[in-house]
Amino acid sequence: MPALLLIAHGSRDPRHAATVAALVDGVRARRPGLDVATAYLDHCAPRIPQVVGRLDDAVAVPLLLNRAFHAKHDIPAALRAAGARLPVADVLGPSPLLLAALDRRLAEAGLDVAPAAVRARTGVVLAAAGSSDPAADAATRATAAAWQRTRGWAAVEVAYAAGSGPRVPDALAALRAAGATHTAVAPYLLAPGRLPDRIASSATDADTVADVLGPAPEVATLLLQRYDQARTAAEAQLPALTA
Structure with a gap:
């Protein structure tokens, strides 16, 4: 069975690597016997060239x-620079x-997400990192829309920690203007670091502030x-490549 090569961005913040390690533990617990390796794009070790050379067969999964x-x-x-020709999985979102993991983090922060009546009066800020790629921001907005539609939140507003677009205080104000009587901020980020800290520090007016997704069981799954x-x-392509 090919190894799972988890590729994370990396950060100077030691909480980032600790969170990735906890997530890897969750993956291993769900698939005993699967070789799970980690490599980072930047800041942390090991980097991709240090890892791919020891893997006979692997599937790269971007975190x-x-x-x-x-x-x-x-x-x-x-991967090209390291001479690795590996199948690369799709991104997570x-x-x-992911919606279930967001629910989990809000519940852990003290919001009773189960009753429909609570959700109907709660407005949520989906707080993402922000991107210069319009398609990435569109995908975040689509996630917010799906979360509101499937859970029945009063409203879900997107905010960004960096780049252009609304910030958390702007999104909280929009939720209150729309009639939400309870507000919550849910970071749409995978690990602690500078941007999640920025989101948390700007969310002091929110009633509930969740943690990052981190090693949530849903993320490992x-x-x-x-x-x-x-x-x-990749296995389906092998007959065509060898024919």
């Missing part, structure tokens, strides 16, 4: 929520599992889904 610059350019370029999908697609 990314949207198809932006890192997914489209950085990861393929890093969009997925119902989703990583394995993406691995399986990429492995199946």
Whole structure:
């Protein structure tokens, strides 16, 4: 069975690598016997060239929520530079599992997400990193719309920690103007760091502030889904390549 090569961005913040390690533990617990390796694009070790050389067979799975610059350019370029021709799985989003992970983090922060009446009066800010790629921002907005539609929130507004677009205080004001009597901020980010800290510090007026997605069980399950999908697609191409 091919190894799962988890490719994370990396950060100078030590909480980032600790979160990735906890997520890898969750993946291993769900698939005992699967070789799971980690490589980073920047800041952390090991880097991609240090890891791919010891893997006989692997599927690369990006630890990314949207198809932006890192997914489209950085990861393929890093794999090429390392001489690795590996199947590369799709990014994590969009997925119902991410919505479930967002629900989990809000519940852990103290919001009773189960009653429909609570959701109907709660407005949520989906706080993302922000991207210069319009398609990535569109995917985040689509996730917000799906979350509101499937859960029955009073409203879901998107805010960004960087780049252009509304900030968390703007989104909170929009939720209150729309009639939400309870407001919550849900970071749409995978690991702690500078941008999640910026979101939290700007959310002091919110009634509930959730943690990042981190090693939520749904994220570990989703990583394995993406691995399986990429492995199946690669195996289906083998007869055509060898014919």
